[in-house]
Amino acid sequence: MAKFNLNINNRNYSVEAEPNMPLLWVLRDKLGLTGTKYACGEGICGSCTVHIDGNAERSCVLSVKDVEGSSITTIEGLAENPDHPIFKTWIDLEVSQCGYCQPGQIMTLAAMLNKSSSKEEIEREMSTVLCRCGTYHRIRKAVDKLVEEK
Amino acid sequence: MKKKHTRREFIKVVSVSGGGFILATYIPFNNLLAKAGDDPKIFSPSVYLKIDSNGLVTVIVHRSEMGQGVKTALPMLIAEELEVEWEKIVIEQADADSKYGSQSTGGSTSVRRNWEPLRVAGATAREMLLIAAANKWKVDKSDCFAENGFIVNKKTNQKFSYGELVEDASKLPVPQNVKLKDPKDFKIIGKRIHRVDTPEKIYGKAKFGIDVVIPGMFYAALSRCPSFGGKVKSFKADKAKSLPGVIDVVQISNGVAVIADSTWNAFNGRDALEIDWDFGPNASVSTEDIRNEMIKHLDEEGSLFENRGNINSKIEGEKFVEAVYEVPFMAHAPMEPMNCVAKYENGKIELWAPTQNPQNAKSEVAKALGISEDNVTVHVTLMGGGFGRRLVSDFAIEAAEISKASGKAVKLTWTRKEDMKFGFYRPPSMHVLKGSVSSEGRPIKFYHHVIAPSIRQMRFDKNLTAEKSEIKEGTVDLEYQIPNLKITGTLIPTHVPISWWRAVYNSQNPFAVESFIDELAFAAGKDPYQFRKEMLPDDSRLKNVLNIAAAKSGWGTRLAKGKGRGIAISAGYESYCAQVAEVSVVDNKLKVEKFTAVIDCGVVVNPDIVEQQLEGAIAFALSAAMKGEITIKNGGVVQSNFDDFEILTYDEMPVVEVHIVQNNFKVGGVGEVGIAACAPALCNAIFAATGKRIRRLPVRLS
Ligand code: FES
Ligand code: FES
Numbered sequence: 001m002a003k004f005n006l007n008i009n010n011r012n013y014s015v016e017a018e019p020n021m022p023l024l025w026v027l028r029d030k031l032g033l034t035g036t037k038y039a040c041g042e043g044i045c046g047s048c049t050v051h052i053d054g055n056a057e058r059s060c061v062l063s064v065k066d067v068e069g070s071s072i073t074t075i076e077g078l079a080e081n082p083d084h085p086i087f088k089t090w091i092d093l094e095v096s097q098c099g100y101c102q103p104g105q106i107m108t109l110a111a112m113l114n115k116s117s118s119k120e121e122i123e124r125e126m127s128t129v130l131c132r133c134g135t136y137h138r139i140r141k142a143v144d145k146l147v148e149e150k
Numbered sequence: 151m152k153k154k155h156t157r158r159e160f161i162k163v164v165s166v167s168g169g170g171f172i173l174a175t176y177i178p179f180n181n182l183l184a185k186a187g188d189d190p191k192i193f194s195p196s197v198y199l200k201i202d203s204n205g206l207v208t209v210i211v212h213r214s215e216m217g218q219g220v221k222t223a224l225p226m227l228i229a230e231e232l233e234v235e236w237e238k239i240v241i242e243q244a245d246a247d248s249k250y251g252s253q254s255t256g257g258s259t260s261v262r263r264n265w266e267p268l269r270v271a272g273a274t275a276r277e278m279l280l281i282a283a284a285n286k287w288k289v290d291k292s293d294c295f296a297e298n299g300f301i302v303n304k305k306t307n308q309k310f311s312y313g314e315l316v317e318d319a320s321k322l323p324v325p326q327n328v329k330l331k332d333p334k335d336f337k338i339i340g341k342r343i344h345r346v347d348t349p350e351k352i353y354g355k356a357k358f359g360i361d362v363v364i365p366g367m368f369y370a371a372l373s374r375c376p377s378f379g380g381k382v383k384s385f386k387a388d389k390a391k392s393l394p395g396v397i398d399v400v401q402i403s404n405g406v407a408v409i410a411d412s413t414w415n416a417f418n419g420r421d422a423l424e425i426d427w428d429f430g431p432n433a434s435v436s437t438e439d440i441r442n443e444m445i446k447h448l449d450e451e452g453s454l455f456e457n458r459g460n461i462n463s464k465i466e467g468e469k470f471v472e473a474v475y476e477v478p479f480m481a482h483a484p485m486e487p488m489n490c491v492a493k494y495e496n497g498k499i500e501l502w503a504p505t506q507n508p509q510n511a512k513s514e515v516a517k518a519l520g521i522s523e524d525n526v527t528v529h530v531t532l533m534g535g536g537f538g539r540r541l542v543s544d545f546a547i548e549a550a551e552i553s554k555a556s557g558k559a560v561k562l563t564w565t566r567k568e569d570m571k572f573g574f575y576r577p578p579s580m581h582v583l584k585g586s587v588s589s590e591g592r593p594i595k596f597y598h599h600v601i602a603p604s605i606r607q608m609r610f611d612k613n614l615t616a617e618k619s620e621i622k623e624g625t626v627d628l629e630y631q632i633p634n635l636k637i638t639g640t641l642i643p644t645h646v647p648i649s650w651w652r653a654v655y656n657s658q659n660p661f662a663v664e665s666f667i668d669e670l671a672f673a674a675g676k677d678p679y680q681f682r683k684e685m686l687p688d689d690s691r692l693k694n695v696l697n698i699a700a701a702k703s704g705w706g707t708r709l710a711k712g713k714g715r716g717i718a719i720s721a722g723y724e725s726y727c728a729q730v731a732e733v734s735v736v737d738n739k740l741k742v743e744k745f746t747a748v749i750d751c752g753v754v755v756n757p758d759i760v761e762q763q764l765e766g767a768i769a770f771a772l773s774a775a776m777k778g779e780i781t782i783k784n785g786g787v788v789q790s791n792f793d794d795f796e797i798l799t800y801d802e803m804p805v806v807e808v809h810i811v812q813n814n815f816k817v818g819g820v821g822e823v824g825i826a827a828c829a830p831a832l833c834n835a836i837f838a839a840t841g842k843r844i845r846r847l848p849v850r851l852s
Contacts, residue, residue, distance in 0.1 A: 030412065038487070042566070
């Protein structure tokens with residue numbers, strides 16, 4: 001066990017964890033930030049996406065020791081502004097079904113919108129975030145609307 | 151002395167009371183509670199709702215929310231009859247309790263089975279409040295009406311809020327046979343009401359089963375035998391116990407569990423266990439063996455399900471068609487892996503379970519622990535998808551046994567790999583189809599022999615016969631008017647655990663039927679839409695959705711080379727559905743461009759949720775039709791994650807256009823009927839585009 005100083009959602013946390021423990025489990029089990037979801041654990045599905053220094057990253061394959069010093073944003077951090085256009089659009093279009101994959105969908109998209117990624121990049125990235133309920137059709141509508149409004 | 155609550159706190163307290171960690175969705179309301187007192191009186195004329203003297207209306211949802219929208223749709227039924235503003239309702243998730251009637255959330259039953267009882271519950275409460283007000287004013291109740299949480303005196307325009315009437319209403323006898331509202335007066339039912347669970351879910355605040363934390367809780371992982379039916383011979387825990395964070399190792403009926411201070415440490419501890427397995431009697435079984443078991447019966451007749459006319463008669467000039475169809479095992483793979491929190495103490499157990507079947511979890515856990523059901527409490531959490539997987543209570547039993555064996559409160563979390571390998575799968579099936587058409591292109595004969603394991607036989611009743619089994623679902627009572635028809639079936643055994651997968655046998659039988667109908671249409675030289683239409687009776691709701699689907703999809707209009715449309719219909723759960731798929735196939739690469747889906751589900755409670763269910767069903771069924779399958783080797787499942795069991799992705803999702811038929815027929819189910827027509831519509835479209843007939847799923851073009 002070692003001590004790590006993490007900056008999450010603009011707050012400083014000091015946590016004790018095994019150095020190889022994925023950030024995902026530090027967030028969920030040690031800090032109670034359960035908005036970041038576990039679904040595949042191998043970087044395949046995108047449910048666990050957080051922002052590391054503004055980039056969308058999969059927290060299930062990032063060791064806690066590698067994110068010390070980075071600025072980490074989780075879905076809870078993004079939701080500190082519930083008026084964020086993504087949330088408004090998501091509610092307007094009623095995108096979510098079971099909702100389990102949605103934090104990962106939203107975090108992935110938010111990073112790209114912040115960076116003004118191209119339509120092609122968005123298409124490519126969103127195609128790596130899985131949803132078993134099949135909300136893709138509405139995610140696409142939301143993406144199109146958000147890209148247009150930007 | 152009771153603590154004084156502010157209004158906000160008060161709402162919070164109410165919402166937590168249902169089970170500690172299940173945060174009920176609530177929308178705080180404005181001024182109605184201005185007079186909030188300390189100790190509100192509760193008026194609860196039914197198990198599904200309560201109103202307190204502050205006017206707070208709490209609706210108890212007894213079915214499980216797994217994404218399908220019950221937490222919104224069921225309260226809509228009560229709110230409609232109760233005449234309260236939708237925004238002012240607090241929604242609470244029910245624990246497992248027989249007082250609610252069936253809580254089993256499957257078979258597309260939640261709305262259609264509760265359509266009447268929940269409206270009656272709302273209407274009864276409304277009636278009692280009305281009588282209470284009339285008594286207070288000493289007027290006839292016909293001089294009063296209910297509106298937005300008030301009873302209004304028609305003559306004087308005086309008003310009592312529901313809260314003010316709670317005490318009096320509680321003393322009244324519960325009236326029988328209250329009058330339900332005329333559908334033309336509906337204010338809530340039929341509206342695109344926003345889902346109550348969306349905001350908390352997208353903000354990352356919603357508590358799914360996997361998010362539950364209780365005081366003093368540890369984290370558990372379980373090692374199970376890789377081949378179904380095997381068991382632990384012996385094990386060594388030294389290595390596991392030497393790892394960081396590992397606290398305990400216990401053996402339970404289904405394997406060996408590691409308890410640790412975090413999920414991650416529990417996973418690692420579990421991986422370090424040295425277990426000598428007895429792989430059991432099925433250790434060498436593979437998919438091929440199970441297929442061969444089905445193939446053995448291909449030439450047999452099968453047990454009779456349905457018979458009309460004579461399929462053996464000789465008819466001049468008839469043209470024969472014959473084909474064999476096949477579908478594989480399929481996993482549910484909900485995004486949230488199986489998990490459960492359990493706390494055993496002094497002969498009692500409390501569980502927080504993402505279960506579609508709370509009452510079953512309760513009884514199964516009681517049985518497994520040898521305690522009475524009264525000593526089992528099951529709190530139902532939100533769940534990250536269910537699709538039938540969570541109708542089985544295995545994960546709850548495991549968590550309960552681990553908690554009892556270790557004496558600790560634990561959260562058992564499955565890895566994705568375990569979720570893939572230790573599921574209860576949609577059974578595979580084979581289908582022999584034979585038929586003929588006349589020289590004028592009319593259908594003459596239709597024969598279908600379905601060969602599949604029966605879920606009921608495998609799980610509950612070894613003596614169940616094919617005739618009495620459910621494998622006939624989707625094969626019999628077709629509306630097609632074909633003069634000579636014979637439907638038969640054969641059950642085969644399998645050691646692979648099987649269970650209900652969204653739409654169950656309707657996820658596979660209609661694939662064979664509707665694809666073969668297409669083959670007959672082709673043999674007849676007929677357009678597949680016209681061919682179906684001519685076989686359906688005029689007053690058929692199926693025919694109606696078929697016609698609408700054809701019209702809305704532009705059926706018959708020209709498509710570019712390499713493109714094709716396919717059509718298929720399905721009925722079930724008191725609903726009717728038709729789908730048209732539009733695909734393109736370029737260089738053997740399939741792209742699903744568009745689905746047009748038409749549903750007739752009778753009265754519509756929330757059109758937006760109906761559309762969501764159709765869109766979701768199409769994505770779910772396309773995954774099964776085009777993407778991953780479950781295969782068996784050495785008695786266990788080969789696949790282990792979303793890389794070798796692929797599901798549909800964002801870029802593969804077609805445009806989906808949903809059309810809902812407006813009528814006032816009895817309310818039908820919407821979660822599953824959209825599954826059935828999807829695969830055949832897709833494969834019929836592939837045929838139209840390429841001339842290649844797909845008879846085995848998943849589709850593999852090269
Ligand atoms: S849980 Fe991290 S990518 Fe799937
Ligand atoms: S909304 Fe359920 S997995 Fe995406």
